[in-house]
Amino acid sequence: xxxxxxxxxxxxxxxxxxxxxxxxxxxxxxxxxxxxxxxxxxxxxxxxxxxxxxxxxxxxxxxxxxxxxxxxxxxxxxxxxxxxxxxxxxxxxxxxxxxxxxxxxxxxxxxxxxxxxxxxxxxxxxxxxxxxxxxxxxxxxxxxxxxxxxxxxxxxxxxxxxxxxxxxxxxxxxxxxxxxxxxxxxx
Numbered sequence: 536x537x538x539x540x541x542x543x544x545x546x547x548x549x550x551x552x553x554x555x556x557x558x559x560x561x562x563x564x565x566x567x568x569x570x571x572x573x574x575x576x577x578x579x580x581x582x583x584x585x586x587x588x589x590x591x592x593x594x595x596x597x598x599x600x601x602x603x604x605x606x607x608x609x610x611x612x613x614x615x616x617x618x619x620x621x622x623x624x625x626x627x628x629x630x631x632x633x634x635x636x637x638x639x640x641x642x643x644x645x646x647x648x649x650x651x652x653x654x655x656x657x658x659x660x661x662x663x664x665x666x667x668x669x670x671x672x673x674x675x676x677x678x679x680x681x682x683x684x685x686x687x688x689x690x691x692x693x694x695x696x697x698x699x700x701x702x703x704x705x706x707x708x709x710x711x712x713x714x715x716x717x718x719x720x721x722x
Contacts, residue, residue: 578690578701579682587613587692588680592647592670595657600645600670606696609643610720612713615678615688617649618659623687626705627665633710633717634667640721641694645670649678649686689713693720 576583589603605611614630616623627646634644644667648656653671660669672678681690691700691713700716702709 575701575703578688578698578703579684581682581690581698581701583698583701585698587690587696587698589696590677590680592672592677594645594668594670595653595660596668598668600668602645602692603696605643605692605694607694609641610694610699610717611643611645611692612717613681613690613692614644614646615649615681615683615686616646617651617686618656619651620686622705625707626687626689627663629707629710630667631663631665633714634665636714637717637721638666642717642721644668647672647677649675649683691716691720 581587587602589601591599591601591603594600602611602613612630612633614626616627618624630644630646633642637644646665646667646669648669648671650673651671653673656669656671670677675683681688685703687703687705689700689702690698693699699720700713702713
């Protein structure tokens with residue numbers, strides 16, 4: 536096989552892979568919308584207006600993170616993600632913008648990585664220079680508490696420990712609504 540045929544074959548394979556990925560992404564998005572997951576008031580057995588489950592963990596810098604200790608002080612955006620999840624990676628720069636915008640206010644960002652090695656997660660976070668708090672949930676215990684069965688998934692817990700927002704999947708069109716909610720909660 537000469538190099539030009541091999542290049543053509545690899546190029547065609549790349550195009551087919553890209554098309555298949557787009558089709559799968561579209562079908563997943565349509566299914567999520569059909570099931571009401573794209574913009575929802577529920578995640579697992581939890582519902583907006585209900586109490587958020589408490590969790591305690593250690594972030595990648597070795598600092599304790601306890602949702603219950605933030606009650607009465609800060610609203611918390613809990614973002615469930617993984618480094619292999621393309622929509623998660625697409626959402627991360629927007630999460631960083633929210634961190635920068637609300638850093639000095641009554642809002643805490645906690646990104647919970649599901650099922651990955653903490654060393655790999657730390658390398659990823661450092662490489663992208665994300666400054667929000669990151670917890671490696673290797674055994675997915677925190678994700679299970681929240682009923683996360685698809686990522687990215689994002690919840691906002693108000694200062695009373697009540698779920699105020701649920702978003703499963705990433706939709707850049709929802710960023711404005713999230714910011715509006717955080718503006719209200721940060722007052």
